[in-house]
Amino acid sequence: MLDIKFIRENKDIVIAGAKKKHIEVDVERLISLDDKRKELQKIIDDKRAEQNAASQKIVSISDPAEKQKLIASMAEVKQVMQTAEGELETIMQEWRALMVRVPNVPDFSVPEGESDADNQEVKTWGEIPTFSFEPKSAAELLAMHDMVDTERGAKVAGFRGYFLKNDGVRLVWALERFVQDRFMNREGFEPIIVPSLVRREPFVGTGYLPQSEDDLYKTQDGDYLAGTAEVAMMGYFMDEILEKKDLPLKYFAFSPCFRREAGSHGKDEKGIFRVHEFVKYEQVILCEARHDESVKHHEELTENSEKLLQELKLPYHVVVNCGGDIGLGQVKKYDIEAWMPSEKRYRETHSSSYFHDFQTRRLNIRYRDEDGTVKFVHSLNNTALALPRILAHIVENNQEADGSIAVPEVLRGYIGKDVILHTQRS
């Protein structure tokens, strides 16, 4: 959520920002509602002041007749106030509905565009592998090695269900220990395991609700299953005032993740690339409210993930997402996408965003500055590692002509072998 004052003072910037993100919201309407809001609030404040003054007086009047007279006159004040309050409530309903739909203003460096097709490549790393044979898809390779069973997955868990098996599990567990080792103690990140079953407020606070209800699983108790640890991690500090000396706060957060993938039928139907249920290690940073701090940490978060891909020797590129492909709250977003040989294109492994105070304003997470003023902190997040998705990139990029898969060097110590042989099964 943006500050209404900011919206009023920077109307044109806000409108242009919404347009860049391809989000429809009537900012003019919001401002005229806000004018009305201020007007009614003034009336109510004045009447209440009158009432407060009379209240004091009533106590001190000893003559019963005079006292009754004043009390009776206050009944009229009450009437006026109730009418104004009723009007205000009506206006506020629409005001609030509009406020939560006003998007954060994207950074100047965010390119124009409608969809992920318009994202701009800002960096590439690694050499795209060449094969003397037609590379198999991850789905084929994983099935071939009995690393994943999607047929029984569907039987048991429904569409996009899966069982991970054998070397599929070994690789996932190796990757978990690999990423844990990289983040534990080394980069100033505090490890934390967060809930996936989360109440509504943190979803609204992080900007997932109210507009993405369809993307979330909901329980009969009114809770939701989070699609990322970001939701609970940000909720952790809801309604708190932090100390500046404690900033930046950096977290290496783990959680199971659940996504309905509504509207993505037909996409990535095979394999384990797009599933309803997975696990993810997520980086979250809360820092002081300065643009340059946010930018600095955003680059840091992105680099952290790049290093992992470099160690895994997966060729990747970084794209800066265009206006139409970033969410309501984000100022800027990089997607990191690793090469997928069977598709001859890069596919997303990481998503790195910063929000300024968009999330923390909704969540009411603040800190006290040196001069004693209270400010909303800035928030950022990026994937550390999402599993099992990256298995797809690993098996495809490391496949041999006979279907064997070379284990990335950094994982060999964890998994205890150098290669997953096609012939190993009888």
Add this chain to the structure above:
RNA sequence: GGAAGGGUGGCUGAGAGGUCUAAAGCAUCGCACUUGAAAUGCGACGUGGGGCAACCCACCGUGGGUUCGAAUCCCACCCCUUCCGCCA
């Protein structure tokens, strides 16, 4: 799921229709005393909104209600704690 007890400022906690503009203590900050620190004394000390300002308004879990007036009474809900039940 059953029963009981609770939710008040950064923390502890008083407060039971009007003087609550929320006691007191702790913590924090400033000053004094001190070689320095501790201790002590004095003072400051919540958040948000409106106003050039004096000042005004709101906020005691949330939302309604009663009343001229609600932290206080009524209703609903949310959350927490303890015990029982269930359970990895």
